[in-house]
Amino acid sequence: MLTLTIDQGLPDPVYEQVAHQIRALIASGALEPGRALPSVRQLAGDLGVSLNTVARAYRLLEAEGFLSIRDRAGVTVAAPAEKLEDSACGPLLVKLRVLLARLRQSGMGTEQLLETLRHEIEVLDSASRGERR
Amino acid sequence: MTKETLVVMLFLTVRVCLVGGIFLAYPRITRKGLVFGTYVGESVAEGEEARRIKREWDRGIVMVMVLSLAVGYGISMVGRPVTGNLTGTVVLLGSLPFLYVWVYSQARRLAPPSAARQAEISAAPLSVNDRLGEGLGIFALVVCILTGLAVIAYATIRYGSLPDSVPTLANLFGINEELRDKSLIAILLMPLLSLVVCSGFALMAILIARAKSSVRAGLGGRSVEAQKSFRVLMSQLLSGMALFTCLFASLVSVKIVHAALSPPPFLHLSIGLAAGAMVLFALLSLFQIMTGSGQGGALLEKGSPEAPLTGALADNAHWYLGMMYIDKDDPSILVESRFGLGYTVNYGNRNALLVTIVYAALLLGLLALALVDTLA
Numbered sequence: 001m002l003t004l005t006i007d008q009g010l011p012d013p014v015y016e017q018v019a020h021q022i023r024a025l026i027a028s029g030a031l032e033p034g035r036a037l038p039s040v041r042q043l044a045g046d047l048g049v050s051l052n053t054v055a056r057a058y059r060l061l062e063a064e065g066f067l068s069i070r071d072r073a074g075v076t077v078a079a080p081a082e083k084l085e086d087s088a089c090g091p092l093l094v095k096l097r098v099l100l101a102r103l104r105q106s107g108m109g110t111e112q113l114l115e116t117l118r119h120e121i122e123v124l125d126s127a128s129r130g131e132r133r
Numbered sequence: 134m135t136k137e138t139l140v141v142m143l144f145l146t147v148r149v150c151l152v153g154g155i156f157l158a159y160p161r162i163t164r165k166g167l168v169f170g171t172y173v174g175e176s177v178a179e180g181e182e183a184r185r186i187k188r189e190w191d192r193g194i195v196m197v198m199v200l201s202l203a204v205g206y207g208i209s210m211v212g213r214p215v216t217g218n219l220t221g222t223v224v225l226l227g228s229l230p231f232l233y234v235w236v237y238s239q240a241r242r243l244a245p246p247s248a249a250r251q252a253e254i255s256a257a258p259l260s261v262n263d264r265l266g267e268g269l270g271i272f273a274l275v276v277c278i279l280t281g282l283a284v285i286a287y288a289t290i291r292y293g294s295l296p297d298s299v300p301t302l303a304n305l306f307g308i309n310e311e312l313r314d315k316s317l318i319a320i321l322l323m324p325l326l327s328l329v330v331c332s333g334f335a336l337m338a339i340l341i342a343r344a345k346s347s348v349r350a351g352l353g354g355r356s357v358e359a360q361k362s363f364r365v366l367m368s369q370l371l372s373g374m375a376l377f378t379c380l381f382a383s384l385v386s387v388k389i390v391h392a393a394l395s396p397p398p399f400l401h402l403s404i405g406l407a408a409g410a411m412v413l414f415a416l417l418s419l420f421q422i423m424t425g426s427g428q429g430g431a432l433l434e435k436g437s438p439e440a441p442l443t444g445a446l447a448d449n450a451h452w453y454l455g456m457m458y459i460d461k462d463d464p465s466i467l468v469e470s471r472f473g474l475g476y477t478v479n480y481g482n483r484n485a486l487l488v489t490i491v492y493a494a495l496l497l498g499l500l501a502l503a504l505v506d507t508l509a
Binding site for chain 2: 001002003004005006007008009022025031036037038039041042043044045046047048049050051074
């Protein structure tokens with residue numbers, strides 16, 4: 001059973017905490033494509049946060065291509081093919097290039113960059129095992 | 134001592150033992166970390182001070198039970214069994230709030246400052262299949278509305294052929310004890326009340342199936358499963374109560390019309406069986422939930438690793454007297470009770486408040502109509 005935990009004491013906004021954990025669960029495969037997620041009202045009720053907070057997290061994940069929001073089917077994890085074709089991938093790759101360029105500019109070598117990326121992927125995977133940040 | 138006095142004393146004894154027994158059990162089935170509606174944390178809730186407060190509660194409940202029985206028996210034995218029954222019950226129910234406020238005020242002092250920090254953390258299951266029990270609730274709601282409307286239609290159609298006086302009360306042997314002047318309220322009160330009460334039960338069952346989950350963080354789903362199991366049981370209990378009450382009230386409503394047309398007897402074996410089945414179902418279901426599940430699935434969580442409660446259950450700030458929950462930023466209509474059995478309304482939610490007011494207005498309106506009709 002997958003659970004989502006938010007901490008109002010953290011500096012990160014709640015919608016980002018929700019989005020980060022769902023993103024990590026999808027990236028690690030714990031939430032498989034097609035899997036339905038709770039409705040905005042249900043999740044907001046369970047977490048005791050406002051409807052707008054959860055809606056904002058879902059919209060962000062939809063824009064990033066992680067979720068698919070349909071009127072009838074509700075909120076589901078987007079299929080891999082859908083992600084590849086999604087126009088949101090282009091802007092994300094551009095962002096990644098900008099970030100890599102800035103890290104390179106700060107003096108990081110190729111090995112260090114790869115090591116940093118590997119570490120971040122491990123952090124992403126550990127979130128799916130329920131470990132807190 | 135008359136036979137009536139003995140029967141009344143027996144009923145009073147059963148009622149006092151049942152109510153007292155349930156209140157004695159409540160602190161034992163509540164979720165870990167809660168003491169009389171206050172979140173004090175898991176370790177403090179198991180500590181000596183918390184145990185002392187619980188012992189005071191036990192002693193208080195036993196004293197209240199003895200007092201109500203003594204008063205009830207005393208008045209009954211001087212030849213006023215009905216007054217004795219009523220007074221004993223009033224003593225029982227009237228003393229419990231004072232006792233609760235007493236232990237609550239002591240428990241409140243145990244709440245650590247860290248509870249506020251803990252309340253900032255909340256957890257939710259990422260599952261969409263937790264509306265278990267909703268189907269039965271919807272079925273019960275449809276059956277109750279259709280049956281209620283059918284009985285109202287039947288009583289209205291037969292109204293013209295009824296005599297000037299109609300029976301409204303019978304003793305246990307089915308003999309009419311009260312006749313009232315014929316009026317629409319006298320005939321329609323029971324089916325209307327049935328419609329409101331039974332639909333209310335079914336609506337609660339549906340809302341419970343959709344209610345907020347109050348889970349622990351980082352338990353690997355054990356808490357979520359316990360919560361789901363409790364939710365299903367509560368939803369089934371209320372759906373069942375809706376159906377059984379609907380059956381009982383519909384039979385009585387139809388029988389009032391029949392008895393008016395061809396008295397006596399007023400009561401019928403089917404009504405007795407329906408009432409018996411309703412009471413038996415309620416008692417068995419309560420027993421099953423209290424011994425097998427506990428409040429919010431508390432007993433099902435036993436043996437699982439310690440993890441603090443999250444969200445509304447760990448947040449003392451929005452709870453008043455440990456029973457009333459008011460949080461306007463929380464979109465939940467129902468939240469899990471902190472003391473007792475079941476769920477409570479979030480009075481800070483506009484929709485929840487609206488439903489509660491409309492429902493209370495319907496019930497009070499019907500009772501007021503009945504009172505006015507009786508006085509007239």
